[in-house]
Amino acid sequence: SQTIHQWPATLVQPVGSPLSLECTVEGTSNPNLYWYRQAAGRGLQLLFYSVGIGQISSEVPQNLSASRPQDRQFILSSKKLLLSDSGFYLCAYRVGLVNEQFFGPGTRLTVL
Amino acid sequence: QQQVKQSPQSLIVQKGGISIINCAYENTAFDYFPWYQQFPGKGPALLIAIRPDVSEKKEGRFTISFNKSAKQFSLHIMDSQPGDSATYFCAASGAGANNLFFGTGTRLTVIP
Numbered sequence: 001s002q003t004i005h006q007w008p009a010t011l012v013q014p015v016g017s018p019l020s021l022e023c024t025v026e027g028t029s030n031p032n033l034y035w036y037r038q039a040a041g042r043g044l045q046l047l048f049y050s051v052g053i054g055q056i057s058s059e060v061p062q063n064l065s066a067s068r069p070q071d072r073q074f075i076l077s078s079k080k081l082l083l084s085d086s087g088f089y090l091c092a093y094r095v096g097l098v099n100e101q102f103f104g105p106g107t108r109l110t111v112l
Numbered sequence: 113q114q115q116v117k118q119s120p121q122s123l124i125v126q127k128g129g130i131s132i133i134n135c136a137y138e139n140t141a142f143d144y145f146p147w148y149q150q151f152p153g154k155g156p157a158l159l160i161a162i163r164p165d166v167s168e169k170k171e172g173r174f175t176i177s178f179n180k181s182a183k184q185f186s187l188h189i190m191d192s193q194p195g196d197s198a199t200y201f202c203a204a205s206g207a208g209a210n211n212l213f214f215g216t217g218t219r220l221t222v223i224p
Contacts, residue, residue, distance in 0.1 A: 006155075032210065043201065043216045044156070057210070090155050099144050099205035101212055103155035 002027035004104040006091050012110045019064075019078040021107050023091030026072065031093040033074040034101060035066055038088040050074060086111045115139060116204050118215025125222050131189040133218045135202035138183065142204040146212070147176065147187050150199045159200075160187075192222045 003026045013019060025031050035047040046059045048066035056066050063082060067075045074091055088108055092101040117136045125131045135145075146161035162169045162176040162185065169176045175188040189196055202215040 034210075043214045044212075046211060049210050051210070059211070092155075094210075097208075099209060099212055100146065100158065100161065102158060103148075106153075106155045108153070 002093070002095070002102070004091060004093055004102060006089075006104040006107050008107060009105065010108045010110075012112060013081050014112055015083055016080050019076070019081050019085070019109070021076040021089055021091075021109075023074040023076075023104055024072055025093045028093070028095050029071060031072065031095050033068060034092040034094070035074065035076050036090040036092065036103075038090060038106075040087070044090065048076070081111045083111050085109065114216070115213035116202060116215045118202050118218060120218060121216070122219045123221070125192045125220065127192065127194060127222055127224050129192050129222075131187075131192045131196065131220055131222070133187045133200055133202070133220070134184065135186065135204075135215050136182075136184045137204050137213075139204070139206065140183070141206040142213075143207050144205045145176070145178065145185050146203050146205075147174075148201045148203065148214075150201065150217075156201060189220075192220075194222045194224055196220060197222050 005024050034049045036044045038044050049057050050068040064078050088106050090106045091104040094101045147159045148156035149159045150156040160171050160174050162178050164180050173190045178185045199217045199219050201217050203212045205212050
């Protein structure tokens with residue numbers, strides 16, 4: 001069976017500090033991978049998606065970036081965090097033709 | 113522009129009652145309509161999904177009703193239980209697309 005992991009689970013960072021969030025998927029190969037952000041009490045905003053190693057598509061221009069160094073690893077990064085980067089970051093994967101996405105447990109990021 | 117409009121924003125239902133959440137979309141190219149359930153501090157979990165070739169899909173106490181001509185779909189939770197208290201998101205996607213367009217969510221509270 002497939003599982004998706006995210007770490008860390010929670011993170012408190014000062015403004016201007018760097019960020020690295022990691023997502024890994026087990027039990028499948030060549031998944032599509034996605035990063036979403038969910039602001040408090042809001043819906044989900046797609047940030048990046050990847051259809052393969054080194055292939056990244058950005059949906060929203062911002063100070064975040066994503067990388068996919070391995071088939072089942074997806075990383076969300078920032079060089080300098082802003083207050084507005086606070087939120088709940090979710091990674092998701094998809095393995096079939098239908099856009100059926102499965103989400104990880106999320107990372108709660110607070111920028112102070 | 114919100115691709116998928118969801119209502120109500122919040123819903124309170126007595127235990128044993130029926131919870132109904134509605135969503136509407138504009139893009140006729142959408143052909144996949146999932147519903148997600150999210151508990152506080154957790155990632156969304158895929159609950160049930162429908163394709164436009166059927167008007168209804170039932171899984172246990174959860175039913176999706178789909179009206180293609182009206183471009184609307186809804187989630188019905190029969191015999192609602194306190195354990196169903198969560199935020200529910202509808203979403204929509206087009207054939208071959210990577211984007212899942214989410215509604216803004218409905219916070220359901222089932223009171224004993």
